Amino acid sequence: xxxxxxxxxxxxxxxxxxxxxxxxxxxxxxxxxxxxxxxxxxxxxxxxxxxxxxxxxxxxxxxxxxxxxxxxxxxxx
Amino acid sequence: xxxxxxxxxxxxxxxxxxxxxxxxxxxxxxxxxxxxxxxxxxxxxxxxxxxxxxxxxxxxxxxxxxxxxxxxxxxxxxxxxxxxxxxxxxxxxxxxxxxxxxxxxxxxxxxxxxxxxxxxxxxxxxxxxxxxxxxxxxxxxxxxxxxxxxxxxxxxxxxxxxxxxxxxxxxxxxxxxxxxxxxxxxxxxxxxxxxxxxxxxxxxxxxxxxxxxxxxxxxxxxxxxxxxxxxxxxxxxxxxxxxxxxxxxxxxxxxxxxxxxxxxxxxxxxxxxxxxxxxxxxxxxxxxxxxxxxxxxxxxxxxxxxxxxxxxxxxxxxxxxxxxxxxxxxxxxxxxxxxxxxxxxxxxxxxxxxxxxxxxxxxxxxxxxxxxxxxxxxxxxxxxxxxxxxxxxxxxxxxxxxxxxxxxxxxxxxxxxxxxxxxxxxxxxxxxxxxxxxxxxxxxxxxxxxxxxxxxxxxxxxxxxxxxxxxxxxxxxxxxxxxxxxxxxxxxxxxxxxxxxxxxxxxxxxxxxxxxxxxxxxxxxxxxxxxxxxxxxxxxxxxxxxxxxxxxxxxxxxxxxxxxxxxxxxxxxxxxxxxxxxxxxxxxxxxxxxxxxxxxxxxxxxxxxxxxxxxxxxxxxxxxxxxxxxxxxxxxxxxxxxxxxxxxxxxxxxxxxxxxxxxxxxxxxxxxxxxxxxxxxxxxxxxxxxxxxxxxxxxxxxxxxxxxxxxxxxxxxxxxxxxxxxxxxxxxxxxxxxxxxxxxxxxxxxx
Ligand SMILES: Nc1nc2c(ncn2[C@@H]2O[C@H](COP(=O)(O)OP(=O)(O)O)[C@@H](O)[C@H]2O)c(=O)[nH]1
Numbered sequence: 001x002x003x004x005x006x007x008x009x010x011x012x013x014x015x016x017x018x019x020x021x022x023x024x025x026x027x028x029x030x031x032x033x034x035x036x037x038x039x040x041x042x043x044x045x046x047x048x049x050x051x052x053x054x055x056x057x058x059x060x061x062x063x064x065x066x067x068x069x070x071x072x073x074x075x076x077x
Numbered sequence: 078x079x080x081x082x083x084x085x086x087x088x089x090x091x092x093x094x095x096x097x098x099x100x101x102x103x104x105x106x107x108x109x110x111x112x113x114x115x116x117x118x119x120x121x122x123x124x125x126x127x128x129x130x131x132x133x134x135x136x137x138x139x140x141x142x143x144x145x146x147x148x149x150x151x152x153x154x155x156x157x158x159x160x161x162x163x164x165x166x167x168x169x170x171x172x173x174x175x176x177x178x179x180x181x182x183x184x185x186x187x188x189x190x191x192x193x194x195x196x197x198x199x200x201x202x203x204x205x206x207x208x209x210x211x212x213x214x215x216x217x218x219x220x221x222x223x224x225x226x227x228x229x230x231x232x233x234x235x236x237x238x239x240x241x242x243x244x245x246x247x248x249x250x251x252x253x254x255x256x257x258x259x260x261x262x263x264x265x266x267x268x269x270x271x272x273x274x275x276x277x278x279x280x281x282x283x284x285x286x287x288x289x290x291x292x293x294x295x296x297x298x299x300x301x302x303x304x305x306x307x308x309x310x311x312x313x314x315x316x317x318x319x320x321x322x323x324x325x326x327x328x329x330x331x332x333x334x335x336x337x338x339x340x341x342x343x344x345x346x347x348x349x350x351x352x353x354x355x356x357x358x359x360x361x362x363x364x365x366x367x368x369x370x371x372x373x374x375x376x377x378x379x380x381x382x383x384x385x386x387x388x389x390x391x392x393x394x395x396x397x398x399x400x401x402x403x404x405x406x407x408x409x410x411x412x413x414x415x416x417x418x419x420x421x422x423x424x425x426x427x428x429x430x431x432x433x434x435x436x437x438x439x440x441x442x443x444x445x446x447x448x449x450x451x452x453x454x455x456x457x458x459x460x461x462x463x464x465x466x467x468x469x470x471x472x473x474x475x476x477x478x479x480x481x482x483x484x485x486x487x488x489x490x491x492x493x494x495x496x497x498x499x500x501x502x503x504x505x506x507x508x509x510x511x512x513x514x515x516x517x518x519x520x521x522x523x524x525x526x527x528x529x530x531x532x533x534x535x536x537x538x539x540x541x542x543x544x545x546x547x548x549x550x551x552x553x554x555x556x557x558x559x560x561x562x563x564x565x566x567x568x569x570x571x572x573x574x575x576x577x578x579x580x581x582x583x584x585x586x587x588x589x590x591x592x593x594x595x596x597x598x599x600x601x602x603x604x605x606x607x608x609x610x611x612x613x614x615x616x617x618x619x620x621x622x623x624x625x626x627x628x629x630x631x632x633x634x635x636x637x638x639x640x641x642x643x644x645x646x647x648x649x650x651x652x653x654x655x656x657x658x659x660x661x662x663x664x665x666x667x668x669x670x671x672x673x674x675x676x677x678x679x680x681x682x683x684x685x686x687x688x689x690x691x692x693x694x695x696x697x698x699x700x701x702x703x704x705x706x707x708x709x710x711x712x713x714x715x716x717x718x719x720x721x722x723x724x725x726x727x728x729x730x731x732x733x734x735x736x737x738x739x740x741x742x743x744x745x746x747x748x749x750x751x752x753x754x755x756x757x758x759x760x761x762x763x764x765x766x767x768x769x770x771x772x773x774x775x776x777x778x779x780x781x782x783x784x785x786x787x788x789x790x791x792x793x794x795x796x797x798x799x800x801x802x803x804x805x806x807x808x809x810x811x812x813x814x815x816x817x818x819x820x821x822x823x824x825x826x827x828x
Contacts, residue, residue: 018307019314024140028587030317031136033170036307037322047359048480051586057169057325060350060590062476064483067587 001075005068006052008042014073015039021070033057034071078126078237080119081151083178084162085171086133087469087591089190093162093220094130095603097230104607107132107146111510111518111765119230126234129156135170136317137177139284141513148284151181152270158184158237160229165189165202165217166592168332169324176320179211180243180273184236187215188229193222194594198344201334210327212244221597243272246323247316255279255299262292280313346469346592354473363477366470367496370461374405374454374500375531408453416446432632432639440628445621454531456609458500462493463604467596472588479586485571486579488512488586491521495567498528502752503616504608506759514584520574522760523773526752527567529560532688536747539692540740550737562784563748569813570780572820578772616755623686623754627651631679631694646679655679666746666782667739667789677743685751738792742785750781 002017016038019029033056034040043053043060051064084090095102098117105114112132119126131150132143139145151159161178163171178185189204204215214232218225247253256275263271277285278296286293300312308315353362372379379401395410396402402410424438465471471493479489490512498505502525512518529537534556541555631646633639635653646652655678663669668677676695684691751757751774761770787809795802 025585025587026311027136027138027140027313027317028585030314031138031173032587032589033173033321035314035318035321037318044354045356046354046476046480047356048477050480050483051476053354053476053590057321059167059170060592061587062472062590063587064479064585067585 002072003075005040005042005054005071005073006065008040008052008054008073010042010044012042012075013039013077014042014075016071016073018072019070020072021067025067025070029063029067029071032061034061039076040071040073078122078157078234079154080126080128080158080160080233080237081131081154081156082128082160082162083131083147083151083174084133084188084190085135085164085167085174087589088133088162088164088167088171089220090130090133090162092600093160093188093190093218093226094128095600096220096223096226098128104611106762107150109765110142110146111763112143112146113510121227121230122234126230128160129154134174136174139282142515143513145284151178151183152273155269156183158186158233160186160188160233162188162190162220164191165195166191166198166200168202169321169328172324173320175211176246176323179213180245180270180276182241182243182270182272184233184239184241185211185213186229186233186236187211187213188220188225189215189217190220192217192224193219199334200332203331203333207331210331213241221600243270245272245276247276247319250319250323251303251305252279252312252316252319255296255303258299259292259296262295276316280316282313344592346594349593350473350590353470354476359477363474366465370458371499373403374457374461376403376406379403379406405454405457408457409450412453413450416442416449420446435632436625436628440625440632441621445617445624449617452609452613455501455504455612456605458497459504459605459608459612460601462497463601463608464596467594467600467604469591469593472590475586475588476590483583483586485568486520486575486581486583487517487571488514488584490588491517494521495524495528498525498530500531501612501616502526502528502530502756503759504612506756506763507608507611507615509763512584516579516581517584519579519764519769520571522763523574523579523776524567524571525756525760526749526777527563527570529563529748530688530752532753533559533748535692536684536688537744539695540744544737544740559744559748562745566749566780566784569817570776572817574776576820578776615759619755619758620687620689620753624690627683627686627690631683651679651682655682663746665789666742666785667793668743668746670739681743681746681750684747685753687753687755688747689753691747738789738796741792742789745788746781746785748781749777749784751777 003014005014008014016034016036018036019026019034021029038056041055043055045052046062051062052068053060053062054068055061082090082094094115094117097119099120101120102115102117105116106112107114115130117128118124119128129150131147134141134144134147137144137148137151139148150156159178159181161175163175175185175187187207189202189207192202195202202217204217207215214236216225216229216232218229220226245256247256256272256279259278260271260275263274268274274285274289278289278292279300303312305311305315308318353359355362379397391397391400395407395414397406420438420442423442424434427434427437462471465474474492475489477489478492482489482491491509494505494508494511496505497508505525505528506522509518509521512521537556537559538552541550541552544550544555545552630651631649633650634648635650640646640648647656652675656675659678659682660669660675663678663681664674668674668681680691680694683694757770757774760773761767764770764773791802791805791809794805
């Protein structure tokens with residue numbers, strides 16, 4: 001099943017299929033390791049509902065839901 | 078020899094740099110941008126090895142100033158060796174930058190840092206395997222403990238003596254053919270670092286394609302033959318992906334035992350994070366921490382012991398009366414006592430009644446001591462902020478606050494700099510350097526004066542005292558109202574700024590949340606010392622110079638005659654221009670009306686230079702003009718003597734009733750206008766743009782003027798007829814709310 005990163009619930013895991021962001025944000029996501037094939041675990045949402053925290057490649061990354069929306073993943077668990 | 082230190086943020090770069098260079102470090106600026114450039118000499122290198130600390134970066138993309146600065150340095154300055162510091166507890170992402178550095182024709186040495194932490198977590202790394210993989214020396218170190226640093230430098234010096242040709246992990250990938258073909262073009266043109274340039278060109282890197290349009294056209298042609306799959310022709314993505322793919326394929330061999338976080342276990346850091354960014358408790362905990370910091374720094378009733386543990390009768394100038402002062406206040410008082418004593422000693426040693434005595438004791442000492450008296454509290458504030466920063470909590474603050482700040486065109490990272498402005502705008506403005514996005518930095522700097530700083534508090538306190546005494550207004554409420562006014566103006570103007578002067582989208586927020594680490598005292602002290610030095614030099618010199626200028630303008634007449642013997646600036650340059658020029662400028666704001674209105678104008682003008690002198694200036698006027706009876710009524714200098722001056726303004730306006738709105742207008746102007754010359758200087762170097770600086774100054778003055786104008790006239794309306802005042806207030810609030818709501822809708826629609 002495919003799902004956007006912003007729709008993930010805590011502890012849900014997925015593998016990145018596609019990154020639809022553009023320009024600067026796209027490159028930034030790639031540089032931070034959000035590339036096709038990367039495994040991502042959703043960690044939590046900030047107390048005010050945004051941004052979110054994810055774990056990938058052994059570290060924690062935070063990004064806004066609007067940015068997470070551009071990342072499409074195949075849910076693995 | 079010249080070594081460049083390159084690595085990801087939070088990889089321990091600063092720690093390594095400090096250990097290697099010790100006290101030889103020098104902080105400057107990278108050309109054209111406001112990013113610190115630190116350089117120093119290797120302690121054990123006999124002055125032969127210079128180390129330049131590049132900004133912390135994740136990549137060499139063309140998008141952020143940090144990356145561009147690093148890239149230009151590596152290409153143009155041709156360092157003899159790159160020391161690439163890598164966090165071994167976070168290998169996968171850290172090596173991504175390494176794969177880019179390796180493409181340069183520069184010797185590289187990999188410093189595998191944090192091996193102590195890795196060991197504690199139960200991980201193990203194989204440096205020899207990494208060396209084989211990348212073909213460059215790799216040394217395990219711990220910057221914090223000091224392990225492996227000698228070996229690292231030894232190998233770096235050896236590597237620097239040899240030539241090295243760039244190598245790419247893309248060699249075996251889909252793009253290898255294109256890259257090699259382009260590389261040949263660069264070689265033919267005799268351009269150094271051909272591989273690096275070729276890869277950037279294939280990536281469609283904006284800087285590279287602009288510099289070599291002809292090659293770019295050729296590359297476009299060659300690229301047509303490459304199958305790009307899900308990337309649909311996006312070579313930037315394809316190459317980033319290939320780099321990560323290479324790393325993850327080879328990682329297992331290097332990480333003999335991966336750190337537990339790499340396999341998904343909850344580490345200690347994760348457990349701490351669960352509490353500190355908890356859905357429900359995250360914000361209360363955060364508020365408690367902030368409150369604690371401010372309480373310990375500025376509180377006059379430490380731990381709220383007053384009343385039950387400390388007797389009412391307890392009274393000490395230094396430790397507090399009826400309550401115990403917080404550590405910050407105690408050392409503030411100590412410093413204050415010491416400097417006043419010193420001032421007395423010096424001025425008693427100088428001949429009385431001479432202009433130079435006045436210059437030294439009133440002008441110079443007044444200014445220098447004003448800054449020095451702030452140092453202890455700034456120190457305590459910096460101490461806490463350094464601890465929060467070094468522990469990794471600061472990134473979480475940004476994480477928690479981002480949602481609230483985004484609407485204003487700011488990100489969560491802007492919280493800390495702005496909150497520091499409640500202490501002092503100078504470190505606050507200096508801290509905007511941590512904001513990556515230029516527009517965000519500009520917006521934050523524009524807002525800084527609105528957060529009432531420590532030097533403004535005595536003004537509020539003095540006026541609150543007078544209002545309480547003569548009008549029965551609650552003193553604390555008066556002070557509090559100034560803080561609230563500032564925050565409201567900040568919020569409204571943040572919206573306005575985003576819509577007008579500083580357009581541009583809200584900056585993205587893709588940020589690493591580093592692992593929590595217990596801050597090490599040695600690091601914290603170095604950190605603290607650097608910040609404090611910066612602050613004292615910057616604020617100290619400028620405030621001292623500014624107070625001498627004020628002293629001169631208020632002690633000499635236009636014919637350069639000394640008129641300051643009795644302290645009355647009426648006949649001085651400042652007094653005259655206030656009386657005959659600026660008084661009319663400020664006339665609509667109320668406080669400049671009346672016979673003595675010019676005195677407030679003098680105070681306002683000096684306030685533009687340094688807020689510390691506003692109360693002192695009013696005190697001088699009160700001393701010479703104050704009603705005798707009023708002066709003996711109470712003990713507070715600010716309270717009673719000021720009252721005399723205020724009444725004399727009020728007298729001309731038909732009673733104190735009108736004086737109150739006029740005085741609030743005066744306070745509002747002081748709150749919102751140019752904070753002080755030290756802040757202007759800080760803003761100048763952080764904005765790094767003369768036009769923006771002028772815009773900022775104009776923005777502060779116009780905002781201050783407009784808000785004061787409204788306060789005076791609406792306040793006056795209230796004293797005439799309550800309903801009229803109320804109606805106008807309601808109309809203004811509605812108009813502002815409408816404008817803000819409109820903006821909100823617009824940003825919402827945009828997403
Ligand atoms: N355990 C451990 N911690 C380290 C080491 N080097 C740096 N740190 C810590 O890592 C954090 C970030 O270090 P810093 O030098 O500020 O990183 P920078 O952002 O790369 O300049 C700080 O809390 C340091 O105390 C190390 O070798 N071992």
